[in-house]
Every structure is written in C-alpha cells, then in structure tokens.
Amino acid sequence: MQQISRMLMKLFQRARSEKPGQVDPRAAGFTLSLLVAMYDRSGTGYVKTRSAAAALISLSGDTLLAKYRAFFHFYAVPDGKAVLLTRSALRSLLTDLNQIPVVVGEGCTLSCVEMAIHDCFHGVRNAAIVEEKFLSWLRSEPAVLLWLPTCYRLSATEMVSHQARCR
Helix, strand or coil: CCCHHHHHHHHHHHHHCCCCCCCCCHHHHHHHHHHHHCCCCCCCCCCCHHHHHHHHHHHHCCCHHHHHHHHHHHCEEECCCCEEEHHHHHHHHHHHHHHHHHHHCCCCCEEEHHHHCCCCCCCCCCCCCCHHHCCCCCCCCCCHHHHHHHHHHHHHHHCCCCCCCCC
16 A cells, blocks of 8 residues: 555656646545545555556546556566466456446446456457457447446547537
8 A cells, every 4th residue: 555655646746747736736645545445445455556557547548548558468468479368367457447436336246247258258269368359349348347438538528629609
C-alpha cells in the first residue's frame, strides 16, 4: 500500500506540474482510497500492484486501444519470442477490472467472467492467445467490460463542441 501511495503521489505531482491548477492536491489520497475500496475490502493493507495498474489504466484518459494494449502487456507472459495471455491471466484481468463497477454496485458475477473467458478463447486450441486475438475480442465489446468503452465515449463527448445555437 505504501508503494502504491508513493507512486500515486509522484504521478499526481507530475500531473500538477504539467497542468497547474487542474489537479486537485488531494487526488493521490482520493485515488488510493478508491483502490483500497476496490481491492482491499478485508482491510489487509495490501493491494496488488497489477490490480492497481489495471484500475489506473482503465480510468485514464488514454484511448481504448492504448488501454487494451496496456492490459495485455501487464497480464501476458513471455513465451519464447511471443507474449501470450493465458486463460488464468485473463481471469485475473477481468476479475480486477470487474472491481471497478462493483464499487458502485454494478459488477457482474463470476459466471459472467467465465463466459467472457470462454468467448475470448472460442476456437482457440492453444493454452494462450496473442495480442491481436485479445484486441479483436475486446473490440467486440464483451458484456463483462461494456462499461469501459461506454465510459470512454462519455468522457470523449465532454470535449465536443457544436457551433449550433439552441432556441
């Protein structure tokens, strides 16, 4: 928890210096509280770094494709010359990401995660998948992660301005 706290302090300090006046000085504390609410419900004082990274990536302002690629690289394992995502790694990723909507009472069940894994690996004979297969599956907007592209689109519309006048 202390390691994540220090990392968040540095992250938001850098953001404040790049965008003065736009980052709340309490942002690191608020973010840490959110991560604790999502990943340390039993009060152990421990949050997995990879889980915290998944949450920060999903809540970042980056593009969906950049987020999807980052998820793959955080959870995939090197296998010789290739980097592959196993079923258990996908289960960990989906379980970690599912904690975000759970915090607001909107998470899906474990069976929903298992159905998503089955769907992602449909037609795959290997024990793991490559990045392109993973990205292709995510582009189909699986129900378990439907909140992610929806939130992205909502935040993207905040920047849209129209030259039309309302009457």
